[in-house]
Amino acid sequence: MDEIVKGVVLKARDYKESDKVLTILTASKGKILVKARGVKKAKSKLKAFCQPFCFADFEITHSKFMDILTGARVVDMFFDLVQDYEKYSIASVLLKLLDKICVEGQSYENQFVNSTRCLTAICYLDYNPKLAFIKFVLNLLVGEGVGFNFDNCSGCRAILRDHSYLNLDTGEVVCEKCKGFYNVKISKDVLLLLKEINGTDYENLKNINYKEKNLDETIKILFLDLKQRFDVSF
């Protein structure tokens, strides 16, 4: 073993007859690909760790073509996620999003911390998982240097009071006057909800009052923004 890295498995794909290739988002090395040999065999000791959501200290041996998994010590498997279809679906989108946005060879320490905190919240905290997901995306955008400004119009800096717009050409929040041709309206309630979630820790999101339709509207707007900025869609 050459190294121990803390990480979360984003994806596990079959490779050859009995191997898997894991995509792991790590705290120290960003996104890495690791080969797990023989883990499709029933007797494999590492089999349990080679699945999405596994948060562990992974023992890695360096090799010429691809690093090899030689051991793992679990931090959390987030088993409870599979008991709840909605939680599982939302957490799966979170993993896909990270896989699409993070590239190999770049550090993503903030995104790693954000992802484990969000998965913990979705799995164990007793509130609507959509709240945690919205928080996750807002943090993700900040980590990528494209966080929202909910207070001022990105065009003319005017204070955003009532409704505002997401400019679909730039991904920025603007006022009525500055909205471009391609835009989507953000209602006052949704803007307030975004602000509130943005300013609240994962642990305290349970205290937020919301209407389900506003949560769905918020997620719709965030997906439009992700599509514009990173060309990812779900």
Ligand SMILES: [Zn+2]
């Ligand atoms: Zn403006």
